[in-house]
Amino acid sequence: QVQLEESGGGLVQAGGSLRLSCAASGSISSISAMSWYRQAPGKQRELVAHIFTVGGSTSYADSVKGRFTISRDNAKNTVYLQMSSLRPEDTGVYYCRASSTDRRPYWGQGTQVTVTA
Numbered sequence: 001q002v003q004l005e006e007s008g009g010g011l012v013q014a015g016g017s018l019r020l021s022c023a024a025s026g027s028i029s030s031i032s033a034m035s036w037y038r039q040a041p042g043k044q045r046e047l048v049a050h051i052f053t054v055g056g057s058t059s060y061a062d063s064v065k066g067r068f069t070i071s072r073d074n075a076k077n078t079v080y081l082q083m084s085s086l087r088p089e090d091t092g093v094y095y096c097r098a099s100s101t102d103r104r105p106y107w108g109q110g111t112q113v114t115v116t117a
Contacts, residue, residue, distance in 0.1 A: 001027055002027055002030065002031060002098045002100060003024070003025045003106070004022055004023070004096045004098055004106055004107065004108035005023050005025075006020060006021065006022050006095065006108040006109065006110060006111040007021050007022075007023075007111060008020040008111060009111030009112045009113045011114045011116065012086055012115055012116070014086060014087055014115055015085060015086065017082070017083060018086065019081070020036065020080065020094055020111060020113075021079075021080055022078060022079045022080070022081075022108055023076070024079075024098060025077065027100070028077050030100045030101045030102060031053050031098045031099065031101075032052065032053055032100065033050060033098075033099040034053065034072065034098050034099070035047060035048075035049065035050040035098075035099070036048040036049045036070060036079075036081045036094060036095070036096060037097055039092050039093050039095070039110075040089070041092070045095065046061065047061060048060070048061050048068065048094070049081060050070070051070045051072055053072070053074065058070050063089075064090075067083065067086075068081060068082065068083050068084070079096065081094070086115045087115060088115045088116065089115075090113060091113060092113060093110040093111070093112055093113070095109075095110045
């Protein structure tokens with residue numbers, strides 16, 4: 001089993017920055033990749049960024065390219081999402097997701113990000 005805990009959310013003005021953290025515990029060796037998703041009010045959850053544990057290749061949603069950066073510190077079992085040039089449409093609950101070799105996804109409880117105009 002994998003447990004995930006997000007932190008770093010908050011309220012920020014448009015154009016500002018936040019850094020989200022996701023700390024993993026449990027069966028760490030089973031994690032093959034980690035992702036950040038977000039869910040805006042009344043909207044479906046969407047993929048924001050993705051990073052592989054081995055190799056560190058990344059991918060981003062078009063809406064955040066050039067503004068968000070996903071990174072990881074394998075020694076700390078933590079993945080980060082650095083968010084810059086934030087826009088009101090970035091508002092939502094951000095969730096960390098771990099992809100496991102057991103083919104089951106693991107989710108954190110989410111952290112709220114609110115961007116004001």
